[in-house]
Amino acid sequence: MSQLLPSKRLCYLLLVLLAGGCMLNLFLQAASLGMNLFSAVLWVSAYPWLYCAGSLFLFCILIIGSVIVPNPYTGPAVVSIVFLLLGITGYEKLATTGEPLFPWDLMLVKNAAGMSKITRGMISPLVLVASVIMVAVLVFLIVKLPKIKAGFLLRMGMGGMAMALAAGFLVLVSGQSPVIAALKYQNIFWNQKVNYTQNGFLFAFAGNLRQNLLEKPEGYSREAVEAAAAKYAALPDSQATAIPAEQPNILFMMDEAFFDPTRLPGYMFSEDPLAFIHGEDNKTPSGFLLSPEFGGNTANVEFEALTGLSMYFLGDGTIPYQQRLVKMSSLPSIVSILKERGYQALALHPFDETFYNRNTVYPVLGFERFTSEKDLPDAARLTPDGYISDKAAVDEAVRELQAASGPVFLHLVTMQNHFPFTKGLNGPNTITVTGGQPEQKDELETYVQSTKLTDQALAYLQQELLKLKRPSIAVFWGDHLPALSAGIYTAAGWDQQPRLKHETKLMILANYDIGNEPLGTLSPAFLGPAVFGLSGQELPPFYKLLEQVKAELPGLSKQVLVGPGNSGVLSGLTAEQQRLLEDYRLIEYDLLEGEQYAKDLMF
Structure with a gap:
């Protein structure tokens, strides 16, 4: 005892x-x-x-x-x-x-x-x-x-x-x-x-x-999903903006932490870091992407762009890749849609393949092959300790397009502009930035130098697209604004302007005529329908739903709602907008947490 x-x-x-x-x-x-x-x-x-x-x-x-x-x-x-x-x-x-x-x-x-x-x-x-x-x-x-x-x-x-x-x-x-x-x-x-x-x-x-990704909508049932599918399937296909001679290659290029630093007021630059992008702004479809994230959570922006599902409906702080997609066997996406139309589906990310469980999630979305950092031992870095450069990543993407015998959908996620913004990490700074606090000068000039290198990589991509025999279209956007010192955004007055803190650069390039209609501000969930219109693709019923939502709310995020025609930030929703969002939420719940009735009905 x-x-x-x-x-x-x-x-x-x-x-x-x-x-x-x-x-x-x-x-x-x-x-x-x-x-x-x-x-x-x-x-x-x-x-x-x-x-x-x-x-x-x-x-x-x-x-x-x-x-x-x-x-x-x-x-x-x-x-x-x-x-x-x-x-x-x-x-x-x-x-x-x-x-x-x-x-x-x-x-x-x-x-x-x-x-x-x-x-x-x-x-x-x-x-x-x-x-x-x-x-x-x-x-x-x-x-x-x-x-x-x-x-x-x-x-x-x-x-x-x-x-x-x-x-x-x-x-x-x-x-x-x-x-x-x-x-x-x-x-x-x-x-x-x-x-x-x-x-x-x-x-x-x-x-x-x-925590579930989203709560079950009232009235969720097979019949409700069938009714929504029938409603949007009956809509006429939107008129394609461009119809190439054959199925074009489609390249998504999501660029890490990229935005236009010249938008920051109060700073002056010794040269334009985005000379190519600014020069092409009025020559090709361009605008801004309304990122659902700031400073991180890249996978959530990627999730929206590939699936067409919106973070707007999901709980704060959720990461669908890690919370839900790793447990699924399949999820409809632009990848699976294009695969069914004869495309080869490839993913390219010059970093650790296991980040955000991409090595597990990509097959769920339909990718056939995933090239990561371990597959690119000879890829160029700007310095030995730096990330694989955007130019090297573009080089690898172009090689994949050149080697293909048929149409390719290639999703590229870069790393060059990732934190930390340590002076010398991406080579010497060649642009002087004046304005702001002296202690922030090196950090800001280092980031601006990185954007200059991305701009050059994008110019190189445009040249390489013109050399390809198959029609090819490239959608370029930044995933979120960089995690710069908070004082930089505060000095710019952006702490009270959430739209500016969530707008990154969006631009579409091609080797055939796609016009130059401005894109305005778009959420990543609407990139699929946008590129389908520029590549002559027929819209599945789910993309017709997205087109309807995009017409009313082209910018849809928890932080900002951008109204029809990019008319400005909304403070409330109309009855029509509420109805569309209810349909959108119903289908999103069905695909992520429900029985996936829409999988066969809307894709």
Whole structure:
């Protein structure tokens, strides 16, 4: 019986673990509020029961760590380090992209080697030094603290009770009960910033573990989908803008973190970094892409462009590639549509193939072959530590088009302009930028230099298209604005202008006549119908639905709604626009979360 009785040292350990749980919870909350301890304390005073419940959960996790490792201090130390790193990562993500940390972000841990390159310069030296000191202190304490002996039955009892309580917390967060109401917890999945601010990091993070992409629309059924499919199938096909002599090659070129920096007011450039793009603006269809993202989450822009499904309907912070598509066997897309029409479907991304699970997701969308960085060992980089250049990526894309015997759909995602914007990463800066703060000069000039190189790569692509025998069309756009220092956008006055913070450059090039009608501002979900009109393709019923939505809401995102004919930002929706969005939401739910009735009816 003596081994069942806790010793005085064990009681002290439990008290320390309880205090540790409270401190970790306070740290996580401070990190999610910009490392503001005062704001975290104010949150605790406003939501004391949420804080206590979260601290109890962490206490249980620390106990579990203590009983599964022979040394009772080692497990809690490792657990503490993990949660401290979680808080620091959340803080860095919030500071860089303006979004909190989500459970699905942790799937990128498997890409640790690539992430170290991408995030170089994001984590401050002070944080790194503090982390090393903290680990050293923990190791010292583990060695020096007095030993505690606990019998097997006591350890198993403590561990089992802690596991049950921790599991109960996760079940509680994912459901609805009087206890939840008493804690003042509400899963505000439609606005994740408010979700994390109001509920705290632990409850918001845990609540997202079982988050659906979108809620089931009222009236969802096979009959409802059939009715929608019949309605849009009956619409006449829109008149093609251009009809080439044979099926043209179609190239999508989504350029990492690319936008037009000359749009920033208050800055002057020693030369135009986008000389080719600006020179072609009135000669070919061009405009702006309304990105659903800012500073990151490239895969969501890619998701819209390839599937025609909109992030507008999905919960804040969701990443469909990682949350849903990895679990699917197939999903209709522009890739699968063109494959059925005799196209070869190829993907090209000169970086790690596993980022955003592309190696798993691309076959789901219909791609036959995926060329990634590992397949391009000799591809040119501007510097040894830089990413594969846009010019080298374009070279590889052109080689694929030249080698094909039939029409090709090729989707290219570049990396050259990715963070960090470290001086010299892409070679010497040749453009001087004046204006703004002196400490931002190198960062801005480095980014502008990268856009100049992209502009040159695009000019090269146009020349190479003209050499191809088969009609070919290339759709170029930036996925989102870069994660430049916040002060750059603040000085430009863009913090209060979400449209400008989400508009990237969009341009379509071809080796046959496609006219020069301006594109205005378009959401990526509408790129499929737009390029089908310029390539003489018949529209499937789903694209006819997209055409109807595009006519009313060419820019459709949570941040901005752009009205008909790019007339301006809307503050509300008409009855017709609401009806179209209800149809759109119905089909999107069916394809992502429902029974996929539309798969055979609308594609």
